[in-house]
Amino acid sequence: MTHTNPNRPATYTNPILNADWSDPDVLRVGDDFYLTASSFGRVPGLPLLHSRDLVNWTLIGHALPRLEPAGEFTKPRHDCGVWAPSLRYHDERFWIFWGDPDQGIFQINAPGIRGPWTRPHLVKSGKGLIDPCPLWDEETGEAYLVHAWAKSRSGVKNRLTGHRMDLDGRELLDEGKVIVDGDRIPGWFTLEGPKLYRHDGWFWIFAPAGGVETGWQGVFRSRGFFGPYEEKIVLEQRDTDVNGPHQGGWVRTPSGQDWFLHFQQKGAYGRVVHLQPMSWGHGGTSRSSEAESGGSWPVLGDDGAPVAVHVKPDLPPQPDAAPATDDDFPGGRFGRQWQWTANPQPGWATHHSGDGLRLTCVRSADAHDLRRLPNVLTQRLPGTPSAVEVELQLHSEEPGARAGLTVLGDAFSWIGLQRGADGSVHLVHRFAEGVAEQERDADHPRPAPTGRARLRIEIGAGARCRFFHDVGEGLRPSGPVFAATPWRWVGALLGLFALAPVGGGHAGAATFSHFRIDHL
Secondary structure, eight states, X not given: OEEEETTEEEEEESOSBOSOOOSOEEEEETTEEEEEOOOBTOBSEEEEEEESSSSSOEEEEEEESSXXXXXXXXXXXXXXXXXXXEEEEETTEEEEEEEETTTEEXXXXXXXXXXXXXXXXXXXXXXXXXXXXXXXXXXXXXXXXXXXXXXXXXXXXXXXXXXXXXXXXXXXXXXXXXXXEGGGSTTOOOOOOOEEEEETTEEEEEEEEXXXXXXXXXXXXXXXXXXXXXXXXXXXXTTSSOOSOEEEEEEEOTTSOEEEEEEEEOGGGOEEEEEEEEEEESOSXXXXXXXXXXXXXXXXXXTTBOOSEEEOOSSOOOOOOOOOOOBOOBTTOOOTTOEESSOOOTTSXXXXXXXXXXXXXXXXXTTTOGGGOSOOXXXXXXXXXXXXXXXXXXXXXXXXXXXXXXXXXXXXXXXXXXXOTTSOXXXXXXXXXXXXXXXXXXXXXXXXXXXXXXEEEEEOGGGEEEEEEESSSOOEEEEEEEEOOOOSSXXXXXXXXXXXXXXXXXXXXXXXXXXXXXXX
C-alpha cells in the first residue's frame, strides 16, 4: 500500500505482498525488478512477478509449466517440489536455480523473463539439497554455487556447502566444501536460504537462521569464496510484530539505493513479503570471534529492526498494483494466478465460446478428501480480511457429482453443489480436520432446485472463515466458523473443484463464473 501527502515523501506499508509468496528472491535488470518465489507442489511453478518501484508488483507468468519428473507429481505433494529459488541475470539470460528436497538442485534459463525457459537440468543430485544460489564472479571470471541442507532428507542441517561451478551453470567442478558451519556459531541453528553476492572485494552470503517462526537474518562475508567467513545478525524482530523476519534478496536501484525483500511467516496466510531499506555501516550484532576489523556491513530496516512504514524507493512513481485475483474466465481460460495441486491432465478445464470456467467432474476414489486430489485449481489466501465469491452451476447429471469452493490446507472446508441419487441438486457444506481421513457435513444439505448457487467465504482476522450461500433465496450463512490451517510449509489456499464417483464414462461438468475477492 502507498501513502501520499503533498508535503511529505510517498511512503509504503509492509507487507508489500500480503499473501504466500514464500522465500522470495529479487533481481533488477535495467529499470525493471523481477521476483520469484517457492511454489512447492503447485503447477505451474516458479511464479514471476514484475515491478518498477519495488512496492507495486504484478504476476506476469511462471517459469515452470510442469513439475519433473512428471510421474512424481501426478498426485499432490503439497510441501515438496520447488523450494526457495534464486533468480539471477548473466550473459544476457535469466537463470533460476532451486532445490527439490527429494531430487537435488535444478536450473533453468531463458533469454527473456517470459521465456522460453529451458527444461529443468539437474545440476547436483541428492537428498536434502535445498536453497541453491549461483554467482558468476566478474572479478575472477569464475562461477560458484552455495546451498543449504534439509535434515528431513539428509540428516544434515545448519550448514552451507559451496562449489565451484562451470560457467554454463550445468556442472559443478568439485565435490563441495562446508563454507559456513552454523554449529560452530554460538546460538545459531537452522542456517539456510543463502543468497550469494560479490561487493566491495568481499563475497557476501545473506542467510537466515533460527527457524521461520522466530528466526533472524544473518550476513556472512569473506575475502575468498571458500572462507573463512565472519557473520553478523542484521535483521531481527526486536519489539516489532514481525516475527522471524528473514530469507530474501538484496537489490540495488539505478540511483544506488539498496533494499532487501524478505518474508514473515503468518500461519494460514503463509509467508508474506516485506521490503526493508538497506544501507552500509556497522550495525547488526556480531557473534564472530574472528571478525576482521574494518569495513562496513549491511544495515537492514531501522538499525536492524523491521520497518512498518517507510519512504518509498527513489524510483519513478507507479500506479498502485497487486497480483491479480479476480477472474471472469473468458473463453473458459483461467488467469495466471491459478495453479493446480499437481501436474494437470488434458480435459480438466474445457475452453468454450463464452465466459466461465468449465471444470470436468473428474472421477476419483479420493473424492471424499480434497487434500489428495490433483484437479483442484487454487490461488493464494489473501492476507487481509476479505470476501471471496463465485457463482456455480452444476451441469453433471451423474449421481454423486459435486463442485464447489474450498479453503484448502491441512484441514479443509468447502461449500458447493451435489447431485443426489434422485437427480435433485443440493447445497452442501463439508469439512475435515487435519487428522481426519475424510470429510463430514458442516451443515445440513438443502435443496438447490435450479442447480445454481452463489458461494461466499468471508475471511476475518486469524484466517477465520465464515461460509455463505445463495440458492435463490438471498445470502444465508452456513455452518460454524472454520479456522484455516496451513500445511507444514505452504499457506492455506482457495480452490475450485469438480468431482464425480468412480465408474462409468464422462461425468459431465460444472461452470464457475465471476470469481471475486473484495477486501473488507
